Structure formats: C-alpha cells, structure tokens
Amino acid sequence: MTQTLAGYNFAYLDEQTKRMIRRAILKAVAIPGYQVPFGSREMPLPYGWGTGGIQVTASIIGRADVLKVIDQGADDTTNAISIRRFFARTAGVATTERTVEATIIQTRHRIPETPLRAGQIMVYQVPIPEPLRWLEPRETETRTMHALSEYGAMHVRFYEDIAHHGRITTTYDYPVIVNDRYLMRPSPIPKFDNQKLDMSPALQLFGAGREKRIYAVPPFTKVKSLDFHDHPFSVESWDAACSLCGSTTSYLDEVLTDDQGGRMFVCSDTDYCRSRTS
Amino acid sequence: MRPTQAIEAGFIDPVDDANAVFRQVLDALAHPGRIVEIARPTRVPRGSLGRAAIGVAMALADFETPVWLDEAAAPAASHLRFHCNCPIVSKPDQATFLLAAEPASVPALATLPLGSDTYPDQGATLVIEVQALDPDGSLSLEGPGIDGRARLGVAGLPAGFWEARRALAALFPRGIDLLLTRGDLLVAVPRTSTVRGS
Numbered sequence: 001m002t003q004t005l006a007g008y009n010f011a012y013l014d015e016q017t018k019r020m021i022r023r024a025i026l027k028a029v030a031i032p033g034y035q036v037p038f039g040s041r042e043m044p045l046p047y048g049w050g051t052g053g054i055q056v057t058a059s060i061i062g063r064a065d066v067l068k069v070i071d072q073g074a075d076d077t078t079n080a081i082s083i084r085r086f087f088a089r090t091a092g093v094a095t096t097e098r099t100v101e102a103t104i105i106q107t108r109h110r111i112p113e114t115p116l117r118a119g120q121i122m123v124y125q126v127p128i129p130e131p132l133r134w135l136e137p138r139e140t141e142t143r144t145m146h147a148l149s150e151y152g153a154m155h156v157r158f159y160e161d162i163a164h165h166g167r168i169t170t171t172y173d174y175p176v177i178v179n180d181r182y183l184m185r186p187s188p189i190p191k192f193d194n195q196k197l198d199m200s201p202a203l204q205l206f207g208a209g210r211e212k213r214i215y216a217v218p219p220f221t222k223v224k225s226l227d228f229h230d231h232p233f234s235v236e237s238w239d240a241a242c243s244l245c246g247s248t249t250s251y252l253d254e255v256l257t258d259d260q261g262g263r264m265f266v267c268s269d270t271d272y273c274r275s276r277t278s
Numbered sequence: 279m280r281p282t283q284a285i286e287a288g289f290i291d292p293v294d295d296a297n298a299v300f301r302q303v304l305d306a307l308a309h310p311g312r313i314v315e316i317a318r319p320t321r322v323p324r325g326s327l328g329r330a331a332i333g334v335a336m337a338l339a340d341f342e343t344p345v346w347l348d349e350a351a352a353p354a355a356s357h358l359r360f361h362c363n364c365p366i367v368s369k370p371d372q373a374t375f376l377l378a379a380e381p382a383s384v385p386a387l388a389t390l391p392l393g394s395d396t397y398p399d400q401g402a403t404l405v406i407e408v409q410a411l412d413p414d415g416s417l418s419l420e421g422p423g424i425d426g427r428a429r430l431g432v433a434g435l436p437a438g439f440w441e442a443r444r445a446l447a448a449l450f451p452r453g454i455d456l457l458l459t460r461g462d463l464l465v466a467v468p469r470t471s472t473v474r475g476s
Contacts, residue, residue: 010293019340022300026338027399029307030455030468032422036399060304062297147395147451179422179470181451201425203308218308221422 004092011058011091017041021059021214025205028216033182034146035129035213043209050083051209053106053125060121060205061087061104066094068102073110073251073268080108097271109172111193113250113272116202118219124187126208129215131175131185151183154226162231171236177224178217186223192235192251197223240265245276286321288336288361295319299337303457306466311419311428313411313465325353326379330459331405332357338403339364339375346373348383351407379407381435387442390454398451401469405457409434411465421471430465432458440476447472 009015017039024038043051061067067087071080075097083106084095096102099114106123116122132142135153145151154175161169174191178184186197187206197204197217204217217223227233241248243264250272252265267273289295295318302314316330323332332354339345339362346367347355354377355366367373370385378384384406393401415431417440446453446469453469467473 015292015296016340019296019338020342022304023338023343024399026304026307026403027401027455029304029423030470031398031451032470034398034451060297060301062301063294143396203304218423220425 005089008090010063011061011087012044013041013055013058017055018059021055024214025056025059025216028205028214029203029218031182032217032221033178033184033215035208035215037212038214040209040212045082045086047210048127049079050106050108050125052207052211052214053108053123053209054083054086054207055209056123056205056207056214057087057104057106058091060123061091061093063091063093065103066096066101068096068099068105068271069107070105070110070112070269070271071108073112073253074270076270098275099271109188109190110251110268111189111196113247113267113269114275116196116200118201120202122200122202122204124189124204124206126185126187126206126211126213128173129185129206129208129211129213131183146182149181151177151226154183155228158226158228158231162228168227168231174233175226177226179221180224183226184215184217184223190236190251191225191233194223194225194233195235199223238265242267242273245273247273247276285357285360286323287319289319296337299333302464303334303337303466306457306464307455307468308423309428310421310423310467310471311417311430311465313413313430313463315462316464317462323354323357326350327354327377327407328459328461328463330462330464331377331379331407331457334405334457334459334464335364335375335377336361341365343374344372346370346376348378348380350379350383351377373402375403375405377405377407381406381408381439384436384439387439387446387454392446392449392452392454395452398453401453401455403455403457405459406435408432408458408460411458411460411463416475418474419467419471420474421468423468424471430467432465437476440473443467443473 024036069080069084071077099112108125173188225233344365344367391402410433412431417430419428456467
C-alpha cells in the first residue's frame with residue numbers, strides 16, 4: 001500500500017496545474033473569505049467526493065508532510081480512507097489518524113476536537129462555496145453582492161427563520177463573516193465547529209472542485225457567525241456524554257443500537273475519542 | 279564557443295523545489311511580517327535579484343502570468359523566459375508579477391493592477407529586492423495572520439512608499455500583495471495588513 005504508483009507526477013497533478021492552484025491559494029490567503037476562481041481538473045474521483053479538497057492538498061503537499069483525512073470526524077470511513085490511500089500511493093507521504101501528528105488535515109464536514117496548532121493546514125472539502133447561492137442563483141449577481149458587501153438578503157433569511165420558527169434553523173454550513181468583510185460558507189461543518197474557525201492558529205484552505213473556487217482563512221483571523229443582537233449565535237449541546245470516553249464537550253453522534261429505541265451518543269471525532277480511552 | 283548569455287540552471291528538482299518555495303511563500307503570506315528563508319534554486323541569473331525573488335518567479339510564474347522586470351532586474355529576463363515560459367512585459371499595468379531589483383524604480387502603486395471589486399484576486403504581486411530585512415524594526419503590522427502585532431524593519435524603500443501603500447487600503451478588496459526580498463530572505467505584506475510607521 002505504501003508502494004507509489006509509477007507513471008504519475010508526485011501527488012498526481014501536473015506541475016502547471018499545481019502552479020495555477022498555488023497562485024489561487026496565495027490570492028485566497030491575501031483576501032480572506034473571497035472565492036478565487038481556478039481551473040478545476042478532472043480527478044480520478046467523482047465530483048462530490050472531495051475533488052476540490054484533493055486538488056488543494058495535491059498542490060500544497062510535500063514529501064515531508066504527514067496527512068490526516070477525516071470524513072464527519074472519522075478517519076475510518078470510505079471517503080477518508082480512499083483519499084488517504086490516494087495520497088499514500090501518488091505521493092508516498094506518511095499518513096496518520098492522529099490530529100497532533102498531522103501537518104495537513106483534509107476534512108469533510110468536521111474540525112477536530114483537539115485544538116489545532118500553528119503550522120498545521122486544514123483543507124476543507126466544499127460542495128457549494130457561495131453562501132448566497134440559494135438566495136440568488138446568478139453568479140454575476142452574487143459576485144456583485146460580495147463586491148458591495150451587500151449581505152442583507154442573508155439577514156432577511158435569518159429574520160424569516162426567527163419569525164416562522166422562533167430561532168435560526170441553520171445548523172450546519174452556518175454562514176460567517178471573515179475579517180469583517182466577506183460572507184463565507186464554512187463548508188457543511190456543524191455550527192458547533194464555527195467557533196473553532198475564529199482566530200485559529202492554523203491556516204485554513206477551502207476547495208470546491210465542481211464549483212471551481214478556492215478560498216481561505218489565514219491564521220489569527222476574525223471569523224464571526226452571522227446573528228442578531230437579540231438572537232445571538234449559539235451551538236448545539238447535549239444532555240448525554242460520550243458513551244465511550246465520557247466527553248461532555250465534544251460533538252456527539254447519535255447511534256441507533258437496535259430496533260427497540262435503543263441509542264447511544266458517541267464522539268464524532270474518532271481520534272479524539274480514542275485518545276481519551278486508550 | 280560559449281553563448282554570450284548563458285542561462286543558469288533552474289530548479290535541481292522541479293517538483294520538490296517548486297513545492298518548497300511555494301510552501302515558504304504560503305507560510306510568509308499567512309504570517310505577514312514573518313521572515314522566511316528560501317534556499318532554492320541553487321543558482322540565480324545575473325542581475326540584482328536574489329535567490330528568494332528568483333525562486334518566487336520560478337515557482338509561480340508561467341505562460342499565464344505576464345512578468346514585469348525593472349531595469350536592474352532585466353538581466354534575469356532570458357532566464358525567466360526560458361525556465362518559466364512567462365511573457366516579459368514592458369508595461370507594469372499588464373503584469374501579474376512585478377519584480378523590482380531597485381526599489382526606487384517601482385512604479386506608483388496606484389497605477390499597478392489592483393484587480394476589480396468583483397475580481398480582487400487579479401491584483402498584482404509585487405516583489406521588491408530591498409537592502410535589508412529586520413525582524414525587529416520600526417514598522418508595526420496588524421491584520422489577518424498576525425497574532426496581535428508584528429514588527430518589521432525594511433531598509434531601502436523610497437520615501438513615501440508606505441504612505442502610498444496606506445492610501446490603497448481604502449480600495450480594499452482591490453490591492454497589491456507585497457513580497458519583500460533580500461537575498462534568500464522573504465517577507466510578505468498582503469493587502470490586508472495594516473502597516474504603521476515608515
């Protein structure tokens with residue numbers, strides 16, 4: 001499995017593609033939250049399997065990197081395993097399931113519970129990068145709205161949520177304002193994770209393959225979840241603790257254990273949970 | 279017979295060297311004011327650009343990115359054209375990357391490509407070879423990527439340079455991203471950094 005494939009460039013992508021993506025990444029870091037268009041390539045995985053994240057990872061990864069890939073917090077799900085194996089085969093890099101050992105963490109829809117450190121790079125797989133897309137389908141219009149910082153439509157949507165349901169009903173992919181300027185989709189992470197985006201010491205890169213956009217949140221950058229003074233942002237909480245490690249502070253998955261209504265709550269972050277039990 | 283303008287070797291390992299340079303530039307841009315060292319390529323062409331500046335061009339420029347060189351950097355043109363395949367342009371407002379070996383020759387910042395409000399990523403990257411970089415100088419930087427405040431000293435920039443850059447702040451998200459180099463050293467000052475002092 002650690003045998004690298006012959007006939008491919010290091011990390012699969014050709015050098016010209018990497019250069020183009022690297023330039024997009026650098027501009028994304030220079031303009032936090034702004035979506036930089038890039039020439040997304042066909043990858044040996046279908047769109048929706050993290051091709052944006054994979055292209056970002058392929059463009060930044062070097063031989064000395066240690067890669068971790070998670071899918072909904074777990075290292076051992078199909079998507080995570082196949083992406084980790086992809087880079088083990090095409091780049092021959094070391095992989096890990098430990099958050100603390102990783103230099104690059106590619107993720108689908110979670111941020112690890114273990115606090116990130118300076119020098120680590122998070123790579124998020126993004127299905128829909130445009131936060132205003134369901135409010136305004138035209139790219140020309142949403143682009144202008146970003147240029148003018150015109151985000152009233154999103155506030156109206158939240159207001160209508162509160163008028164209808166008494167609360168903001170968005171629970172994942174909860175929109176944020178980056179560096180007091182750009183409205184950004186944090187990818188479909190639970191809103192529980194939004195607080196980890198703010199002032200993180202790690203560099204955070206977002207890749208959307210099908211939609212051909214790259215954006216970034218540099219370290220120590222203000223990331224504020226959208227809310228109202230009288231309806232402040234709040235995150236999920238549970239009455240239960242993790243059945244395996246007893247954590248009361250991590251994001252919990254509800255697992256049905258039989259057809260009699262039996263259920264248990266366990267940490268979504270498998271590495272965090274394991275590190276507390278072993 | 280030797281050609282009159284021999285071209286120096288490029289990256290020894292095009293894959294690993296380009297990646298190493300890019301990661302250093304990414305680290306610098308993600309931490310404005312942090313001085314990083316770029317140790318590749320091993321050889322640089324004639325002219326006054328140091329290894330960091332040449333490395334940036336070799337790692338990031340290609341046929342899609344017009345490059346502008348000031349007069350002191352011009353001897354590197356054939357080197358870059360050969361290794362990067364990049365068009366060398368004479369008008370600074372047409373360039374994606376601008377490389378200046380003589381800080382005084384940098385055109386007025388407001389005349390450079392700043393991108394548009396809808397496509398601010400089209401703002402240029404300006405690389406200037408300065409006389410010295412000092413991690414503990416008189417400039418104070420704040421903004422994304424900086425935990426609190428960073429200090430930086432830059433010697434050799436013309437008077438009024440930082441004032442001209444400050445004037446661009448009102449145009450954000452339009453702007454210029456600065457890479458200041460000195461030999462093997464590089465420091466990034468992206469458009470989001472607020473720079474005080476001079």
